[in-house]
Amino acid sequence: MMGENDPVSPTTSTSWPAPTASRPVDATVAVPGSKSLTNRALILAAQATGPSRITAPLRSRDTDLMAAALTALGVRIDQGPRSWLVTPAPLRGPAVIDTGLAGTVMRFFPPLAVNAVGDVRVDGDEYARLRPMATILNALRDLGADIDGDALPFVVHGHGSLRGGTVRIDASASSQFVSGLMLSGASYRDGLTLVHTGKPVPSMPHIEMTVDMLREVGVGVDDSGANTWRVEPGPISPWNRTVEPDLSNATPFLAAAAVAGGSVRIPDWPASTTQPGDAIRWILSLLGAAVDLTDGTLTVTGTGTLTGVDLDLHDVGELTPTIAAVALFADGPTRLRGIGHLRGHETDRLGAIVANIRAIGGDADETDDGVVIRPRPLTGGLWGAWADHRMATAGAIVGLRVPGLVVDDIGTTAKTLPGFDRMWADMLAGTAATDNG
Numbered sequence: 183m184m185g186e187n188d189p190v191s192p193t194t195s196t197s198w199p200a201p202t203a204s205r206p207v208d209a210t211v212a213v214p215g216s217k218s219l220t221n222r223a224l225i226l227a228a229q230a231t232g233p234s235r236i237t238a239p240l241r242s243r244d245t246d247l248m249a250a251a252l253t254a255l256g257v258r259i260d261q262g263p264r265s266w267l268v269t270p271a272p273l274r275g276p277a278v279i280d281t282g283l284a285g286t287v288m289r290f291f292p293p294l295a296v297n298a299v300g301d302v303r304v305d306g307d308e309y310a311r312l313r314p315m316a317t318i319l320n321a322l323r324d325l326g327a328d329i330d331g332d333a334l335p336f337v338v339h340g341h342g343s344l345r346g347g348t349v350r351i352d353a354s355a356s357s358q359f360v361s362g363l364m365l366s367g368a369s370y371r372d373g374l375t376l377v378h379t380g381k382p383v384p385s386m387p388h389i390e391m392t393v394d395m396l397r398e399v400g401v402g403v404d405d406s407g408a409n410t411w412r413v414e415p416g417p418i419s420p421w422n423r424t425v426e427p428d429l430s431n432a433t434p435f436l437a438a439a440a441v442a443g444g445s446v447r448i449p450d451w452p453a454s455t456t457q458p459g460d461a462i463r464w465i466l467s468l469l470g471a472a473v474d475l476t477d478g479t480l481t482v483t484g485t486g487t488l489t490g491v492d493l494d495l496h497d498v499g500e501l502t503p504t505i506a507a508v509a510l511f512a513d514g515p516t517r518l519r520g521i522g523h524l525r526g527h528e529t530d531r532l533g534a535i536v537a538n539i540r541a542i543g544g545d546a547d548e549t550d551d552g553v554v555i556r557p558r559p560l561t562g563g564l565w566g567a568w569a570d571h572r573m574a575t576a577g578a579i580v581g582l583r584v585p586g587l588v589v590d591d592i593g594t595t596a597k598t599l600p601g602f603d604r605m606w607a608d609m610l611a612g613t614a615a616t617d618n619g
């Protein structure tokens with residue numbers, strides 16, 4: 183059982199000499215549950231008509247923070263080693279919530295907190311205060327909420343329920359604005375009709391994940407119109423399912439085989455999924471690796487050749503740091519496009535990728551909506567994590583072929599994959615890593 187005062191796994195600043203691969207890799211890596219699925223399941227379970235059992239949830243800083251936020255409003259979460267039992271309760275403040283640097287907490291939790299009785303103060307890490315929030319807070323105000331502030335920190339004055347209805351937003355900066363509002367839309371008196379106006383919404387698979395999960399718990403969703411989503415008001419059934427492995431977190435391990443040679447196998451790869459990480463299959467194969475999915479195990483084998491690519495990653499922006507790291511070893515330039523919104527992720531990811539590549543003697547430039555990478559020989563040096571778990575794991579990939587590369591803070595990986603450095607060492611030693619569930 184998680185109590186209000188239990189500590190949430192912290193990130194610790196730890197510099198880490200990235201190991202080089204002295205031989206081709208040969209490992210099976212069991213990856214823990216998906217961050218995106220776990221935090222959606224928690225939000226839905228908190229609103230359900232009875233207890234939910236979430237099996238194989240991700241245990242990491244982002245999901246611990248979500249669990250702590252819900253617990254602070256009165257939800258009971260019994261955390262067993264393999265599953266969490268979530269028992270809903272009337273939501274009540276006052277509460278002080280830490281969202282860390284988790285987009286899924288800062289965007290998914292406030293639309294639920296408006297249903298609490300009492301004041302809920304929401305804050306996060308220093309970098310989190312820079313992440314776009316105004317769109318979702320303004321949308322909640324338009325739907326009847328009483329909120330002070332346009333960015334972290336802000337205060338939700340909960341009045342026990344929300345009117346809901348129709349709202350127009352520009353969600354081009356983050357799909358999480360759409361997902362966050364929809365995940366609580368069924369609890370609003372008039373439900374939710376969300377209309378997006380503006381440039382295309384990124385990360386559409388993540389919106390499909392939201393729609394799928396809402397339907398799984400019996401919520402009526404109409405997503406048949408372009409840029410319009412209707413969530414009917416009504417009860418939410420318990421979510422009693424097993425969380426799929428986090429396919430985005432699998433990508434650094436798969437990339438290791440592409441970069442260092444040899445094979446990496448990921449078991450329990452879902453046959454069908456809304457996780458954008460599934461796209462790594464065609465992306466790594468386009469880059470030149472051999473990719474095989476048989477009987478639920480995904481195997482990537484390095485072929486010794488990597489090809490530069492021109493890719494629009496608008497739908498799967500989460501994979502950018504991994505792909506950029508692999509592209510450094512290609513036989514020609516790579517252009518990654520459609521990802522201007524990554525400037526509002528854990529850090530300005532486009533700026534961080536270019537700065538890191540240049541710091542180790544590489545050649546890269548930012549464009550309006552992406553990066554261009556021109557491979558050339560690299561030297562060791564400091565690779566900045568910039569508080570970003572995926573920047574740290576990208577440094578690990580690069581370090582496989584660049585002696586002397588040091589990731590300045592491998593502790594940031596605790597955001598979604600605590601124990602990453604141990605899993606990486608196990609992969610290189612050729613032993614099977616175990617998941618953290």
Ligand SMILES: O=C(O)C1=C[C@@H](OP(=O)(O)O)[C@@H](O)[C@H](O)C1
Pocket residue numbers: 217218219285286355356357358361384385388389499500523
């Ligand atoms: O809904 C989700 O679980 C997520 C949506 C995406 O956010 P953006 O649309 O802001 O890129 C993704 O990058 C993030 O890691 C997780």
Ligand SMILES: C=C(OP(=O)(O)O)C(=O)O
Pocket residue numbers: 283284285286500527528572598
């Ligand atoms: C963008 C990401 O995270 P967040 O959920 O904090 O937005 C990510 O994990 O790549």
